[in-house]
Amino acid sequence: MHDEFTLADLASIERTTREVGETVLNLVSRRAPHVFQRRWWDDRIMSWAMKNESVKVQMFRFIDVLPMLNRREAITRHLQEYFEEVHEHLPTAVRLGMQVAQPDSIAGRAVAFAARRNALGHARRFIAGTTPAEVLTAVKRARKARQAFTLDLLGEAVISNVEADRFFQAYVELIENLAPTINAWPEVPQVDRGVESELPRVNVSVKLSALDSQFDPLDAEGTTRRVADRLRALLRVARQHGAFINVDMESYHTKDLTLSIFKQVLTEDEFRDVGDVGIVIQCYLRDSESDLVALRDWARERGKPIWVRLVKGAYWDYETIHARYHGWPVPVYRRKWQSDANYERQTRFTIRNFRYLRPALGSHNIRSLAHGIATARHIGLPPLGVELQMLYGMAEVEREAFTALGNRLRVYMPFGELIPGMAYLVRRLLENTSNDSFLRASFTESLSAEELLMNPLEHSGEQPGDRPIHVVDESSPVRERLESIAPLQLPAWIESFENEPPSDFAVDEIRRQMRAALATVRERFGEHYPVVIGGQERKTSESIRSINPSHKAQTVGTVGSATAELAEEAIIAAAKVWPEWADLDVRTRADYLLRTAEFIRERRFEFAACQVSECGKGWREADGDVCEAIDFLEYYARGAVALQGSFGDADVPGEENRFEYLPRGVAAVIAPWNFPLAILTGMTSAALVTGNTVIMKPAEQSSVMAAWLMRAFVGAGLPPGVINFLPGQGEVVGPVLVKHPQTAVIAFTGSRKVGLEINASAAQASAGGPGCDVKRVIAEMGGKNAIIVDEDADLDEAVAGVVTSAFGYQGQKCSACSRAIVLAEVYDAFLPRLIEATKSLPLGPAEDPGSRIGPVIDQEAFNGIHRYIEIGKQEGHLELDVDAGSLANEGFYIGPHIFTGIAANARIAQEEIFGPVLAVIRADNLDHALAIANGTEYALTGGLYSRSPRNLKRAQREFRVGNLYLNRPITGALVGRQPFGGFRMSGIGSKAGGPDYLLQFVLPRTVTENTMRRGFAPTEQP
């Protein structure tokens, strides 16, 4: 896009910008700033927060948890816990004060009282009211000050349909209740008149994600259908009452979908002529320019202008961390001046396109706003042609100054309850105290007018002009900050490893590729995949039919069913090539893994689509499994190379010592169906790269996916016999593989029952004989995992985390949560939200991106889960039973089930169910909760949602599980980041995807040579 302003234009705009800016600054300096007035800013806590980043973090965390703390004792305890961690940064007086303020003392109570009052005071500054009456007062006050308003409803994260309905209804009522009153008030021309016509007085800012609990770009069509319906309804109410609807912008993930729904609805005949609507463009986004151009083109085509609120964006830290976490490109500019410069650029574009886009500038930055005013003047737009917008509670003096200069200024007024208001409050506090904040720079750092009004491009050394500003400074302080965000604490040898980024299904093209892959896989339905031994395809008299659990009449493929004889042959074939394979340089073996990873990466959507069809996995889960498979290949390849070179020189003069790892021999890999590609790939590649040869025995239910993996290895050029593909019935081939004298390693993942049987029979079969080792068994078994919800937990997060962990992939993960242990204090708040959130999960076939609950794997699983549901009914109360309805005939569907009133030792609280069944157990306190959590035979995963630093530490010590997750879901371990595996009855061996996993596949050995001959030995090389 070209700016379409000449250098002379820009110079003139720049001059006016400075003039306007200086005028405003002069007005501002004569009045006491509100947010930054002494009383507020001198408030001790805030001033420490400004001085020290770690104090600030603790401070804001404390404010965040405060509304959940009902007892004074809890408030003082949290205060102490938070500030304990930054003790040395606090002033001496405060340290002493904290020592005397024991939770149950008088001083403690006083501290609690002051803390609560303080936080409430802060919240009130940013929230216009909690009731409609209070809002009306705030609105009246604003109009009296010749300022317009837009209303925002604060609320908890919308995680259920009931909550979405409530939000929608609240928006409707807001308009219906306020409009008649406000429209009857006398006109305020500066507020109510636009350039061409009157403006609606009631203006509501709406978040589309609040209108639908399943707002998800993955299911763009379904989300659009539902949200568009609600937006239409709101637009009708707005039209009826002469109100304005503005669509706010949230995280980047939802941006494209939000824009698309907005455009779609407003293009429809019924709404084509609606002009009292607006949408937000966030100028910290690199996409903002192209989005704005597209919006202009669309508005021109539509024939009626819309409003555009230009902001920089409220989620900079989140977007940066989120993108880095997933390995995605960071969508926001990295340096503040870039956002500022882009803001100005987009301001010029919007103002120039006034005929189609009506500009509303949402900012507290005097330079940014002055630049908008200057641009408008330059092209001859009347002052009311550009609207200025600011947040309630921020920069009141600026508001007054801009109003005094004749601009229309609209105040964004959030209203609602305190608890949901805290998230909003913390965002505002972060914004105000950020090092990059204009407000902070102008009011607390006393920068000169010259510095405050500087053209942002001057920070870059660029000249104002038509140059794009996509410049990333690799040495910026921001970059340093980024680098400190997610340091991976891994041994040096694995440092070059990076997790495969998951597919970003918010991108249209990625969804298209996934749909195409599903079609390709469907075309291959019914294909036959034979047993492969020593590189030869082998015919079998029987085959396994692998069916689609979403549509049980569909055959995904047939797979040869190996006999015991073939199993024996496979072992012999593997043993035959083993010496040669073992002799290869480890780098050569690693290279095969890397090539296999590349093979899969190139076909990642087909691999994901295959498991959607064969295993009933949803898109995201299937994509995650493919990424994990690639990760295992990449991680173990690097790990094996590093392992061989990981020991230092132990030579002394006259003696050479060599420590090395030898491959064990033939490995039998016996895999499950629930991570049909990842687990099979992980166990197989670990065995291979360390020099073992492999018999790959997949689960019957996921044999087609396994056959694809076999083809990937072959496609990567793996020599014949190094892997032998042996699909078949576990009872037929399993015992042969486990007991055969030539089998040196058995890597198994599956049920506890089979795992223990394998362990026992491998031990028995290790009877010795020439060349035989004691068989090494690596077994990942089951879990009975719990999430504890502490009394101060963030319930938005805890409910969502339990839902994801319990019902993701229908609970068919060994890491799944099957017990939610909830502290009594929050039990009654937690349970209804959990039930509503779970009820809202759409049930349907896995290939439909709108389904959140798909089928279970097969009839046997279906029957087994139903048996447990019946047991649960005897043992407790069935709170939720989502009926699969007509889907029951189509596939193996079981809706989520939630039980309460379950004793800690009940069967459904002790035995692994492997389905969408959750027991919610009430605990008196954390001691009780930990005792329940630890009180099973398993120790795989576990979680705690808590905002108490002490309780989080306690869980680290006392919650005995292999993978403990704090304040996040307990599934979805990533290779390298969260090595996975448990103990007790959950597993034998070290963790998959961890630094010591490969050691299980090798034999350590030392070779010592005496190099001295008659008193003479080779000297050390320099």
Ligand SMILES: Cc1cc2nc3c(=O)[nH]c(=O)nc-3n(C[C@H](O)[C@H](O)[C@H](O)COP(=O)(O)OP(=O)(O)OC[C@H]3O[C@@H](n4cnc5c(N)ncnc54)[C@H](O)[C@@H]3O)c2cc1C
């Ligand atoms: C009326 C109104 C409505 C709003 N609605 C929305 C909305 O719908 N969606 C939304 O996301 N935000 C919205 N905002 C919030 C707004 O994004 C922030 O208040 C705004 O970004 C603060 O910018 P500023 O111009 O006031 O201050 P400044 O201090 O000039 O700018 C601060 C902003 O710069 C950006 N920034 C900070 N550090 C960096 C960096 N290192 N690199 C690049 N950029 C950086 C961030 O966006 C940060 O917020 C709204 C604001 C107002 C006033």
